[in-house]
Amino acid sequence: STKLNQAMGIDGSNILAESLKKQGVEYVFGIVGIPVIETSLAFQAAGLKYVGMRNEQAACYAAQAIGYLTGKPGVCLAVSGPGLLHCIGGMANAQVNCWPLLVIAGSCPEDHEGIGGFQEWLQVESSRMYCKYAARPPSPRLIPLHVEKAVRLASVGRPGVAYLDMPATLLTAEAEEDKVPLDYYNAGPIKLAYPDPTLVDQAVDLLSKAERPLIIVGKGAAYGRAEEAVRKLVENTKIPFLPTPMGKGVVPDESKQCVASARTQALLKADVILLLGARLNWMLHFGRPPRYSPDVKVIQVDISPEELHNSIKSEVAIYSDIKPFVEALTRKLAEKKFTLQPAKNSWWQTLQEKQKKNAEFVEAQANDKTVPLNYYAVFKAVQANIPKDSIIVSEGANTMDIGRGILLNNQPRHRLDAGTFGTMGVGPGFAIAAAMWCRDYAPNKRVICVEGDSAFGFSGMEIETMFRYKLPVIIIIVNNNGIYSGFDKNTMQEIQSYGDVAQSTPPTALSTEVRYEKMMEMFGETGHLCRTVEEIEAAIKKAVKVVDKPSIINILINPQSNRKPQTFNWLTESKL
Ligand code: ADP
Ligand code: MG
Numbered sequence: 001s002t003k004l005n006q007a008m009g010i011d012g013s014n015i016l017a018e019s020l021k022k023q024g025v026e027y028v029f030g031i032v033g034i035p036v037i038e039t040s041l042a043f044q045a046a047g048l049k050y051v052g053m054r055n056e057q058a059a060c061y062a063a064q065a066i067g068y069l070t071g072k073p074g075v076c077l078a079v080s081g082p083g084l085l086h087c088i089g090g091m092a093n094a095q096v097n098c099w100p101l102l103v104i105a106g107s108c109p110e111d112h113e114g115i116g117g118f119q120e121w122l123q124v125e126s127s128r129m130y131c132k133y134a135a136r137p138p139s140p141r142l143i144p145l146h147v148e149k150a151v152r153l154a155s156v157g158r159p160g161v162a163y164l165d166m167p168a169t170l171l172t173a174e175a176e177e178d179k180v181p182l183d184y185y186n187a188g189p190i191k192l193a194y195p196d197p198t199l200v201d202q203a204v205d206l207l208s209k210a211e212r213p214l215i216i217v218g219k220g221a222a223y224g225r226a227e228e229a230v231r232k233l234v235e236n237t238k239i240p241f242l243p244t245p246m247g248k249g250v251v252p253d254e255s256k257q258c259v260a261s262a263r264t265q266a267l268l269k270a271d272v273i274l275l276l277g278a279r280l281n282w283m284l285h286f287g288r289p290p291r292y293s294p295d296v297k298v299i300q301v302d303i304s305p306e307e308l309h310n311s312i313k314s315e316v317a318i319y320s321d322i323k324p325f326v327e328a329l330t331r332k333l334a335e336k337k338f339t340l341q342p343a344k345n346s347w348w349q350t351l352q353e354k355q356k357k358n359a360e361f362v363e364a365q366a367n368d369k370t371v372p373l374n375y376y377a378v379f380k381a382v383q384a385n386i387p388k389d390s391i392i393v394s395e396g397a398n399t400m401d402i403g404r405g406i407l408l409n410n411q412p413r414h415r416l417d418a419g420t421f422g423t424m425g426v427g428p429g430f431a432i433a434a435a436m437w438c439r440d441y442a443p444n445k446r447v448i449c450v451e452g453d454s455a456f457g458f459s460g461m462e463i464e465t466m467f468r469y470k471l472p473v474i475i476i477i478v479n480n481n482g483i484y485s486g487f488d489k490n491t492m493q494e495i496q497s498y499g500d501v502a503q504s505t506p507p508t509a510l511s512t513e514v515r516y517e518k519m520m521e522m523f524g525e526t527g528h529l530c531r532t533v534e535e536i537e538a539a540i541k542k543a544v545k546v547v548d549k550p551s552i553i554n555i556l557i558n559p560q561s562n563r564k565p566q567t568f569n570w571l572t573e574s575k576l
Contacts, residue, residue: 017046033083057425060093140175231250261358362405365564376402386448446474482506528543
């Protein structure tokens with residue numbers, strides 16, 4: 001067997017592999033080099049699925065996406081020094097999003113430390129800020145203990161990141177197999193946290209008296225697999241709901257109770273808000289005026305007690321898993337025969353009027369097929385042609401914001417985007433993880449990766465990873481030649497004609513009409529360049545038939561295309 005090096009010896013790499021297996025880890029994403037090449041082979045020998053990527057940051061994004069999709073942390077494996085440091089952005093992203101992740105990096109041999117060892121770096125210290133747990137197992141015999149703890153801490157309570165540091169000397173150190181607890185315990189998932197019944201009663205009371213109740217469904221509800229419970233609550237009570245970006249699909253976007261297209265009004269006018277697994281941070285405008293009524297009463301449910309009362313004082317603050325709380329709430333509301341009558345209810349009428357107005361604006365834009373196309377027309381064509389149960393990965397400023405309203409999710413955990421940290425560059429890594437998950441658990445499901453041209457640039461080389469692992473990700477690049485608003489060819493030529501290009505090129509500009517689809521030619525394939533709705537439709541139809549490799553659809557849009565004017569200027573209402 002590969003794990004037996006000598007007589008009855010086992011090395012650190014193989015102990016690590018067996019320990020991860022024992023704790024239920026299934027996927028590893030990484031980049032190998034000294035000193036973790038043997039480690040990656042040991043992982044494969046132990047039956048862990050290893051995906052080699054092109055940048056540690058993207059590997060780290062992939063590992064956290066698989067954590068969100070499966071509820072079990074994925075591992076990101078990196079080399080020492082720069083390898084681990086490239087993971088830091090990914091670790092912060094997972095920690096801020098509350099997603100489980102285990103990062104493991106090799107590090108410089110312990111006897112070279114302090115005298116300038118190869119890629120020597122203070123790796124445990126560097127990771128600590130981005131982690132719930134960071135440690136270096138002190139001996140081969142103690143690796144199983146630290147793996148158990150790392151996996152458990154990443155997964156339970158509010159999920160997050162754990163880091164394990166593996167010096168080259170530890171990875172190669174031999175231990176006698178019968179002295180290593182390879183059969184270390186796996187405690188399994190802990191029981192859900194149940195709500196205090198008096199708090200459920202208070203929530204029932206508040207909702208029954210509300211004139212304008214609203215449910216906000218966050219990605220905590222998605223991570224907590226509360227979809228069945230939340231759907232039933234919404235169906236029974238007919239209370240309008242708003243999903244956060246990654247809360248989309250917990251209750252289908254197509255549900256009549258979804259008031260996403262009247263978001264501003266819903267937040268502004270609601271008198272009682274039931275907050276299910278979402279934080280009142282910038283994404284929800286801190287729960288404060290001018291975006292909310294100063295008198296709004298919040299019923300907050302969170303698995304993290306530290307989050308309760310954050311930014312504003314909640315009227316009812318419930319430390320509970322979402323699923324058991326919502327089940328209890330739904331039962332009690334049913335006993336009271338609580339249900340809104342959308343046809344007669346004035347709150348519902350207000351929201352429906354707003355929804356209608358917004359839908360008219362979007363329809364008018366979407367039906368304007370003038371070339372170069374606007375965002376709305378592009379997304380309408382995309383939505384009409386992709387399989388309805390696809391996992392949608394999305395990033396880029398306008399691309400993500402406008403796309404969110406038009407690309408629908410009717411299943412939970414089917415949207416992965418820049419998230420709470422607003423991180424660009426996550427798309428290809430997330431898409432690779434989602435495609436690996438589809439291969440194993442939902443073979444006919446497709447992954448659609450909708451990228452702004454700037455966002456795609458951060459991790460575009462992961463296209464090679466997709467080819468190597470035969471992952472049929474459909475990459476759609478909405479290309480406006482720039483960051484935020486784009487630049488047209490003439491403007492750029494004029495700017496550059498003034499002379500020193502370095503001085504005059506606007507920082508938000510990218511090269512015009514970049515042929516990203518030609519990256520397909522690096523693999524002997526052809527991509528799609530689209531300027532019209534018909535071309536987009538034809539390209540997606542072709543791409544959907546491809547099952548063993550990625551596709552790139554490069555859509556050149558009007559650089560001046562923008563989003564609908566907003567009532568509140570995004571992020572700039574900062575005087576609280
Ligand atoms: P969103 O981006 O959708 O607003 P956030 O990431 O801000 O969501 O918030 C998710 C919240 O959900 C976090 O505060 C987290 O502690 C909480 N959470 C995660 N899982 C559960 C669960 N199973 N039950 C209750 N709350 C949860
Ligand atoms: Mg752009």
